[in-house]
Amino acid sequence: MRISFVRRDHASRPAMLLAPVVAFACAIVASVILFTALGKAPGQALYSLLLEPFLTWYNFSEVLLKMAPLLLIAQGLAIGFRANVFNIGAEGQLIIGAIAASALPVWYPQGDSALMLPAMLVMGAGAGMAWAAIAAMFRTRFNANEILVTLMLSLIAAQVLNYLLLGPWKDPHGFNFPQSVMFPDAALLPILLPGTRVNISLLFALVASVLAYVLMRHRFAGFQLLVGGLAPRAARYAGFSEARAIWLSLLLGGLAAGLAGAAEVAGPLGQLQRSVSLGYGYSAIIVAYLGGLNPLGIVVSAFVMSVIYIGGDNAMVSADLPVAAVWVFQGLLLCFYLAGLTFIRHRVSFSRKALP
Amino acid sequence: MAALLSLQAVSKRYGAVQANAGIDLVVDPGSIHAILGENGAGKSTLMKLIYGVESPDAGVMLWKGQPVNLASPAEARAHGIGMVFQHFSLFETLSVVQNIALIVPGKQADLARRIRALGAEFGLEVDPEAMVHALSVGERQRVEIIRCLLLNPELLILDEPTSVLPPQSVARLFETLRALQARGMAILFISHKLEEIKELCDTATILRGGRVSGRVDPRGHSAKDLATLMIGRAMPPPLPATAQDPGEAWLELAGLSYRNDDPFGVSLHDLSLQARSGEIVGIAGISGNGQQELAALISGEIAAQGAGLRMMGQGVGRLGVAARRRLGFAFVPEERLGRGAVPEMSLADNALLTAHRAGLVARGFIRRAPERAFTAAIITRYDVRTPGPEAEAAALSGGNLQKFIMGREMMLDPKLLLVSQPTWGVDIGAATEIRQRLIAMRNAGAAILVISEELEELFQICDRLHVLHKGHLSPSLPVAETNAEAVGAYMIGSAA
Numbered sequence: 026m027r028i029s030f031v032r033r034d035h036a037s038r039p040a041m042l043l044a045p046v047v048a049f050a051c052a053i054v055a056s057v058i059l060f061t062a063l064g065k066a067p068g069q070a071l072y073s074l075l076l077e078p079f080l081t082w083y084n085f086s087e088v089l090l091k092m093a094p095l096l097l098i099a100q101g102l103a104i105g106f107r108a109n110v111f112n113i114g115a116e117g118q119l120i121i122g123a124i125a126a127s128a129l130p131v132w133y134p135q136g137d138s139a140l141m142l143p144a145m146l147v148m149g150a151g152a153g154m155a156w157a158a159i160a161a162m163f164r165t166r167f168n169a170n171e172i173l174v175t176l177m178l179s180l181i182a183a184q185v186l187n188y189l190l191l192g193p194w195k196d197p198h199g200f201n202f203p204q205s206v207m208f209p210d211a212a213l214l215p216i217l218l219p220g221t222r223v224n225i226s227l228l229f230a231l232v233a234s235v236l237a238y239v240l241m242r243h244r245f246a247g248f249q250l251l252v253g254g255l256a257p258r259a260a261r262y263a264g265f266s267e268a269r270a271i272w273l274s275l276l277l278g279g280l281a282a283g284l285a286g287a288a289e290v291a292g293p294l295g296q297l298q299r300s301v302s303l304g305y306g307y308s309a310i311i312v313a314y315l316g317g318l319n320p321l322g323i324v325v326s327a328f329v330m331s332v333i334y335i336g337g338d339n340a341m342v343s344a345d346l347p348v349a350a351v352w353v354f355q356g357l358l359l360c361f362y363l364a365g366l367t368f369i370r371h372r373v374s375f376s377r378k379a380l381p
Numbered sequence: 382m383a384a385l386l387s388l389q390a391v392s393k394r395y396g397a398v399q400a401n402a403g404i405d406l407v408v409d410p411g412s413i414h415a416i417l418g419e420n421g422a423g424k425s426t427l428m429k430l431i432y433g434v435e436s437p438d439a440g441v442m443l444w445k446g447q448p449v450n451l452a453s454p455a456e457a458r459a460h461g462i463g464m465v466f467q468h469f470s471l472f473e474t475l476s477v478v479q480n481i482a483l484i485v486p487g488k489q490a491d492l493a494r495r496i497r498a499l500g501a502e503f504g505l506e507v508d509p510e511a512m513v514h515a516l517s518v519g520e521r522q523r524v525e526i527i528r529c530l531l532l533n534p535e536l537l538i539l540d541e542p543t544s545v546l547p548p549q550s551v552a553r554l555f556e557t558l559r560a561l562q563a564r565g566m567a568i569l570f571i572s573h574k575l576e577e578i579k580e581l582c583d584t585a586t587i588l589r590g591g592r593v594s595g596r597v598d599p600r601g602h603s604a605k606d607l608a609t610l611m612i613g614r615a616m617p618p619p620l621p622a623t624a625q626d627p628g629e630a631w632l633e634l635a636g637l638s639y640r641n642d643d644p645f646g647v648s649l650h651d652l653s654l655q656a657r658s659g660e661i662v663g664i665a666g667i668s669g670n671g672q673q674e675l676a677a678l679i680s681g682e683i684a685a686q687g688a689g690l691r692m693m694g695q696g697v698g699r700l701g702v703a704a705r706r707r708l709g710f711a712f713v714p715e716e717r718l719g720r721g722a723v724p725e726m727s728l729a730d731n732a733l734l735t736a737h738r739a740g741l742v743a744r745g746f747i748r749r750a751p752e753r754a755f756t757a758a759i760i761t762r763y764d765v766r767t768p769g770p771e772a773e774a775a776a777l778s779g780g781n782l783q784k785f786i787m788g789r790e791m792m793l794d795p796k797l798l799l800v801s802q803p804t805w806g807v808d809i810g811a812a813t814e815i816r817q818r819l820i821a822m823r824n825a826g827a828a829i830l831v832i833s834e835e836l837e838e839l840f841q842i843c844d845r846l847h848v849l850h851k852g853h854l855s856p857s858l859p860v861a862e863t864n865a866e867a868v869g870a871y872m873i874g875s876a877a
């Protein structure tokens with residue numbers, strides 16, 4: 026017996042919408058097995074992971090807080106992914122954005138200018154773009170694979186952060202902790218929902234979602250990116266520049282990640298820390314794919330992923346799960362989703378006879 | 382004699398389109414059986430049902446008298462059915478032998494030897510180590526045929542195998558097919574060229590609108606009769622081609638050379654030609670002699686080295702594809718799916734691909750209403766058989782997609798039009814229509830360069846011809862002063 030995958034002519038639309046739901050269910054089943062094997066109560070773990078985030082207003086507001094960077098970065102990345110430009114280094118672009126945004130409050134810790142915050146955001150976004158531009162330059166000039174370059178640039182970004190926090194930018198009154206001074210009020214984002222930590226960066230992410238939707242559905246530039254991703258030879262035939270697609274994809278991804286980094290230090294953190302990211306740059310890749318690379322789908326998947334983040338924090342406390350369990354859950358989700366997509370795009374054929 | 386294959390009341394529907402309706406078909410061993418019909422009549426669909434690519438909604442298929450239910454091409458191959466598709470299914474990034482090894486078991490070295498042997502035996506020469514992306518359409522087809530033959534099928538399905546072959550190769554292919562027939566192989570043969578069918582086939586089943594509209598022995602009918610059976614009315618009359626005085630040169634190659642770094646590609650040597658306003662210039666020659674490279678150099682998809690390429694009176698060596706199109710250049714490439722059109726996108730979006738300058742985009746926004754209207758205009762004017770502008774390009778029949786792309790580029794009203802294989806896969810009615818429109822465009826003052834392997838077509842529509850052979854271009858041959866023999870001599874490199 027021989028099993029093979031045969032590409033289908035058409036991927037059915039309902040199946041495409043169902044895939045993330047099924048993936049989610051499979052991930053739950055698999056993690057129940059995993060938690061049980063670890064000797065944890067699976068019921069308690071799932072309760073903390075998936076329900077507790079909704080049970081108190083505080084928990085729920087934390088979900089919204091986490092959603093902002095994930096959504097913002099995922100929207101930026103998805104644009105590139107649809108054009109077959111794989112920016113895997115949003116993590117590094119976020120870190121560099123956070124660093125650039127921190128420069129002002131670190132140098133002017135008593136600053137109270139109303140221009141401080143906007144300048145920080147612009148610097149963060151610009152630095153994220155610049156960091157991604159390095160990869161674009163390597164790809165267009167030397168045909169260096171952007172997956173590797175963006176990934177390696179992330180490692181460099183993390184080291185730059187370490188250097189600054191252990192050296193020149195370390196808070197002199199910070200008991201030797203690797204973190205910067207606390208930022209002045211003028212360097213902090215206004216709170217959106219009073220009584221919570223949710224700030225206006227959630228609005229940035231929602232606006233970015235609308236813009237991404239308009240770009241991919243209604244703008245000719247977005248159409249060109251789609252053609253480049255689906256049929257590169259047709260793009261060349263039509264005269265759509267590949268270099269332009271690479272630049273645009275990486276710059277938009279870098280911009281979103283850099284802005285998200287700035288919003289983290291100017292938001293919930295209030296200073297530059299080593300743990301500025303919590304892996305948002307990588308999780309956003311999962312968010313982008315779970316959302317089907319569709320701007321609307323990504324809003325949903327970013328929300329789901331944030332629930333898992335907050336639920337994971339809870340689970341560590343109440344179900345005594347290791348922090349890695351959350352990562353495993355996220356990874357399972359992506360694996361099941363990609364497997365599901367394979368079944369949607371291909372049908373399995375069993376041929377009884379061996380082939381001649 | 383027991384039938385090898387017999388279909389009873391087979392039907393297949395795609396959404397709103399009934400592609401096949403209650404089709405009965407009997408194929409005997411050792412028979413070369415033609416399937417005839419207009420573009421979109423359902424020929425390819427029927428073949429896909431037989432080869433297990435699609436499954437019928439209703440009906441029975443008997444193979445050697447036994448009912449079979451083929452769920453995949455692999456199963457069909459295991460039963461002894463081979464097929465060469467209208468749109469080829471080779472992986473561009475692999476070599477010929479690697480592609481073949483995906484389906485045919487055996488060591489690559491052995492396969493390469495068998496490929497060479499088969500190639501020599503049946504006139505299907507191809508270098509087993511060549512990369513597929515460097516092969517022309519004609520060469521790719523040879524690879525596909527060889528790949529089928531290596532599996533010794535009892536039934537070979539060929540979906541429009543001759544539309545891309547030059548006349549010499551067609552003759553050789555027919556010898557091949559007759560040799561296979563003599564060994565008892567049955568062949569299902571789709572073609573729009575009625576003379577070929579009369580020459581080769583012993584049975585013909587004619588489809589119209591997804592139904593069988595006739596079964597004849599083609600040897601006993603004139604091409605005109607067959608055409609009438611096929612399109613249900615008499616053929617449009619052939620067009621009168623009166624020459625007129627050409628104007629300015631809108632395309633000039635002056636000693637253009639191109640060194641191809643791909644060892645399997647073709648380099649071009651010192652090409653000179655002109656296409657002037659109000660004339661149609663043909664490039665004859667067997668595919669794989671530099672046609673792809675020439676087309677891509679003119680379109681700007683590959684950059685020309687040095688000067689020597691002028692368009693609308695200006696040097697365009699440094700201009701990209703988009704800039705050349707802005708000057709009034711349009712282009713129909715030989716590959717329809719994946720280059721001329723994005724398979725997964727709707728016809729409307731495929732119109733946008735190159736027609737965005739025709740008012741379909743305003744301040745960077747896609748204007749959906751004009752996009753739809755433009756697409757609908759292509760569909761009606763060029764008689765594209767499809768449910769509408771929302772249909773995916775991949776869902777169109779081969780000939781209809783060709784008509785769509787031709788229509789899109791012609792509706793741009795270009796000053797200079799480059800067309801590769803203008804009527805490849807198009808039925809005779811539509812082919813006449815397309816040629817007529819090309820002539821009308823010429824009369825309206827366009828300069829048209831046609832790259833085609835069909836000499837007959839070139840003689841019908843062109844004012845002048847060049848022959849491309851091994852990257853060299855013959856001198857200009859005015860059609861009125863030359864003939865097929867002279868051109869043929871240039872095509873095999875034996876002229877002066």
Ligand SMILES: Nc1ncnc2c1ncn2[C@@H]1O[C@H](COP(=O)(O)OP(=O)(O)OP(=O)(O)O)[C@@H](O)[C@H]1O
Pocket residue numbers: 034395396398399400418419420421422423424425426427467766767775776777778779780781806808
């Ligand atoms: N995958 C598909 N989805 C939707 N419609 C399809 C699909 N494949 C074919 N069709 C429709 O079925 C009809 C028959 O198509 P088919 O490809 O069999 O025509 P054909 O006779 O081979 O034409 P041609 O001479 O142009 O190759 C056409 O109207 C086509 O649009």
Ligand SMILES: [Mg+2]
Pocket residue numbers: 424425426467540778779780
């Ligand atoms: Mg067909």
